[in-house]
Amino acid sequence: MTESSANKPANGEVCHRTTNGVKPCRNGFVKNHYHYQQQHHKSCYLEEKVHHRASNGGLYSRPFLESFEETPMLVAVLTYMGYGILTIFGYLRDFLRDWKIEKCHIAREREEQKDFVPLYQDFENFYTRNLYMRIRDSWNRPICSVPGAKVDLIERISQDYNWTFEYTGRVVKDVLNMGSYNYLGFAENTGMCAEAAAAVTREYGVGVGSTRQEMGNLDRHKDLEELVARFLGVESAMAFGMGFATNSMNIPAIIGKGSLILSDELNHASLVLGARLSGATIRVFKHNNMQSLEKLLRDAIIHGQPRTHRPWKKILIVVEGIYRYR
Structure with a gap:
């Protein structure tokens, strides 16, 4: 607290x-x-x-609840056991295929592919053929609606153990969406977000066509940054367009060698890449754990840089506003 x-x-x-x-x-x-x-x-x-x-x-005076559901030990153990059993049987079946004992050759590469350079490493190839194909039906599901809180799925079936799929023409309605980047409901085609976006588009257009440093700085940008700063209780804030390069390219522009980055352990790959490209020293703290962050921050201030013990040029704390599902 x-x-x-x-x-x-x-x-x-x-x-x-x-x-x-x-x-x-x-x-x-x-x-x-x-x-x-x-x-x-x-x-x-x-x-x-x-x-x-x-x-x-x-902005808000009332406290809010924030809880995190831990994975039950039984579920975790059974999941790891299942993957372990599938791995063992996968190696066994590959061995039987090499000796022409295994009759099912679907998980093998076709003859015309053997002369090409392999696209995957050995274990990636093994994992794709023997583990991923067994559960492939649970991934890459085609949808035929907006990616909102609920989606409509196109039903499909497989006759060759998930190597290929056939569409039945049936649509499964109102399936809970657990794998989308639609954190705040912006993907909905109706509702408050859609109406607000349409109103702003009619007034300002779909884009500025220029960087903010030149002719792309609007009053809406300033309003957004002031609101974010007020919400976080800081002096000022900067807003960027969403994208992988936003994090991976801007972090090296802010911080460099001789500086320290304190990064949440569940940060997105774009943040991790940007931290590595910056050349700064990276230390990771536990997810949303302020005690872990405070300890690393205290140690960094007290001891300074390794070997020389000089003060860090900058210390940057890198976290996400909204994390992906885990």
Whole structure:
């Protein structure tokens, strides 16, 4: 739980509060151990009730709940066991195919493909033929609707163990969409997002045709950046168009050698690539774990750069606003 700026001390240190008039010592520890235990249990209870609280620059005063569902141990163990069994049987069947004992040759490359350079490495080829093909029906599903919260799927069947598919002509309606980038509902063709986008398009057009540095800077861009800064409670913010190059190209322009990047462990590949291209030192903290981030940040400030112990030129914390499904 984080406190609002009004409740934080001026020097940035954590303010330890207690009840019943017991004041903390200078080092932050409470003299009365009994009152400390009471306060500790109370704080733990509050953390259970409210996982995260943020002031959001004063836009929202109410706390909001943020919970994460952990994978059950039984499900995780059975999943790994299933992949392990499929891997063992895959190697066994490849061995039997080499000795002409296995009669099913669908998972082998065709004769006319053997003279070509292989497109995959050995294990990738093995995985595709023996594992992925068995569950391929669950992936790459063709849809015939907007990629909203629910989608319509085109039904398909396979007669050769998922190597090829045939369409039946039937449409499966209202299937939950668990694999889309439509985080905020922008892909819907009706509703508030679609109406707002249509109104802005009629007023400003579909694009500016220029960079913001030249003739592409609109008042809407400034409004967006000011709103983001207020929401995050920071002085200013910059907004970029979405794309892989947005992260991979802009991070090297912001930071370079002699600097430090603290990156969330679940960051997108574009952020990871941009961090590597920058030449800066990269350290990874646990996903959404502020204690892990604070520890790395403290160590970086105290110890500085490796070997020389000079202060870092810059320290950049890289996180995502909305993470993909996991």
